[in-house]
Structure formats: C-alpha cells, structure tokens
Amino acid sequence: MRAVGVVEYGGPEALHVLELPDPxxxxxxxxxxxxxxxxxxxxxxxxxxxxxEAQRAVSPPPYVPGMDAAGVVEEIGEGVSTELQPGDHxxxxxxxxxxxxxxxxxxxxxxxxxxxxxxxxxxxxxxxLPMNGLTACLALDTLGLHPGxxxxxTGAAGAFGGYVVQLAKAAGLRVVAxxxxxxxxxxxxxxxxxxxxxxxxxxxxxxxxxxxxxDGLVDGALLDGxxxxxxxxxxxxxxxxxxxxxxxxxxxxxxxxxxxxxxxQRKLDSLRQLTxxxxxxxxxxxxxxxxxxxxxxxxxxxxxxxxxxxxxx
Numbered sequence: 040m041r042a043v044g045v046v047e048y049g050g051p052e053a054l055h056v057l058e059l060p061d062p063x064x065x066x067x068x069x070x071x072x073x074x075x076x077x078x079x080x081x082x083x084x085x086x087x088x089x090x091x092e093a094q095r096a097v098s099p100p101p102y103v104p105g106m107d108a109a110g111v112v113e114e115i116g117e118g119v120s121t122e123l124q125p126g127d128h129x130x131x132x133x134x135x136x137x138x139x140x141x142x143x144x145x146x147x148x149x150x151x152x153x154x155x156x157x158x159x160x161x162x163x164x165x166x167x168l169p170m171n172g173l174t175a176c177l178a179l180d181t182l183g184l185h186p187g188x189x190x191x192x193t194g195a196a197g198a199f200g201g202y203v204v205q206l207a208k209a210a211g212l213r214v215v216a217x218x219x220x221x222x223x224x225x226x227x228x229x230x231x232x233x234x235x236x237x238x239x240x241x242x243x244x245x246x247x248x249x250x251x252x253x254d255g256l257v258d259g260a261l262l263d264g265x266x267x268x269x270x271x272x273x274x275x276x277x278x279x280x281x282x283x284x285x286x287x288x289x290x291x292x293x294x295x296x297x298x299x300x301x302x303x304q305r306k307l308d309s310l311r312q313l314t315x316x317x318x319x320x321x322x323x324x325x326x327x328x329x330x331x332x333x334x335x336x337x338x339x340x341x342x343x344x345x346x347x348x349x350x351x352x
Contacts, residue, residue: 043142043332043350044103048088051336056329057101059138062147069123069150070114071131074162075326076141077107078335078348079170079198085135086336098137105141106133106297109156109166110352119150128156130311132169134301141166142332144352151302157314157321164321167198167347172310172319174297175202175257178277179210181293182255186211191245191269194259195231196222198347199279202319203257204229209318215248217241217260225345229320242269258282322346 040061045053064070082104084090094102109130112123123129131153133141140146156165184190190207194200195216207214208230216231217238226234235244242265245253252271263282270276273289284292300306313319324346327335335348 040144044101051333054332064114064116066117068116074110075166077166103140106170108141109162130165151304154307171199173300188254189213191253191256192216195226200259245269
C-alpha cells in the first residue's frame, strides 16, 4: 500500500510516498481503506524529529504521521460487536506508532476508534472531525462546567478551537472567544457570544467583558500562563501541549491528550450526531495528492489556514 512518511527527519521535503505492507486485522480491530487523511499541526512534530525519542522507542523508520482518517470498512476482526459492515463509510482517530499513521491507504484501528461518517458528509469532510473533535470533547469534560457557565476559547478560528466553541454552545455554555479582524465573522458564526481581539494580552480583553473572570478557559492558541488573568479565582484552564502552569488564586492548569479519548466510540459517534444536526460544521481548506503532502505541510506551517488541509488517497 501507499503511505506518506519520513525515513529521515526534516522539513516538509522529508515527506515521501512509501510502499508499505498492508496491515493485518487483529481481534477487536477494524481495517479501513482510507480515502482522506487530515493534516494537523501535531503531524509536523512526527515529521521534524520533535518526537524522535518516542518514535524510536517503538520502531525504526519509516514514520507515518496522521491522526485523522475517513474511508471505507474493508474488514472487521474477530470479537467486534458492531453494526458496521464492509463497505460502510467511517471516520477514525489514529494513534500513530512507527509506520502506523493516518497518511496511509489502509489503517487498522481498534473498533472503539471508529464511527460512521455524518450523513451527507464526504470522506474528505469527515476526516477533519475525529482528532480535533475528540480533543474538544475532552477539554470541555475536563473543565466540568455547567449550563450557563462561561468558557473562554483562545485560537477559536482554528479547527480545534472552532469545535470547542460549537460544542460549548451545544452544552449550554456562554462562550467568549478570540479572533483577528479577518476571522471575527467566522468566530461569531461558529456561535461565540462575545468575540475579543486575539493576542498576548487577550486575558485583559476578556476581563473587560467578564469582570469577574470566566469559569474556565481552553487555550487553543498556546498562550500558556498569559491566560491566567482571564479566569476567575478557582477556575480551570485546559492546555493542549502539556503546559501545567503554576497555581495562582486557585486557578489550575490541566493538560489534555487526545489519546485518553482514542477509544471513546460513544463520544466520536456523538460528534457524528451533532454534525448531522447542524451543530458542528466541518471545514476543509484544501485537498492534496499524497505526492504533494509536502506542500500541505508547508501551507500549514505558513499559518493562517482556516479549516483543515486533507490528503486524498
């Protein structure tokens, strides 16, 4: 099968189309013929060597990035209790390990990591949902807020931040979100109740709107300790790159890692349902051939992409 990966770490040019053996389906697993794989910032870390130590502990190269896939069920392993049948279109979250990543024509994943694609959505659209959507679910679950509470979201125009905004609104929360001038309408359309200008001093602007501070904050912009002032005494901040901060005024930081929800099939299926209800929107910025995956990484790293870039197989 074809896959996109790296033999040697480097910039986008390190990505190449590789020929790898087809994966075998084991008990409790599903094999998917991938039609589309989303390109996420975390994929660049698998390519550039930032995770070299962890990757080398698993296997020698090549290393195949990718955590989001959608395509067609090819085979269902023994012991899987599911209504899915070969030929069904599904989306899946993939936890990369060595040559096992979503940038592949075929993947094998636990059955709990798979759900049907939303009705009316293409595989290209559906592949943008699992990883960022589940991370957004985990972030909000970690905050533990209640309907009527206020949550702030930084990086709200991005794929992860956008899902947080929409899921927070679906949960009955009041949302304060940041945006640049060019993204103001986008973030408002996603459902944010209050939009403030983005930047390192966003906490000050949030406090101007919410003088007592928000109940919780999801930091998709990776501002880390700069957001502390936006949160009320005793509030919580969720971070996505491991930042743990220092406790001030009882404000605590909670790093989340989507691997914790990689087998939360009910959560993934709830994302499908919310999409079908029109409460979550799937945003695709552009599509690329496997041979052009390097261009997808260059565009992603240049910044400003709204929606996800997708590799089509």
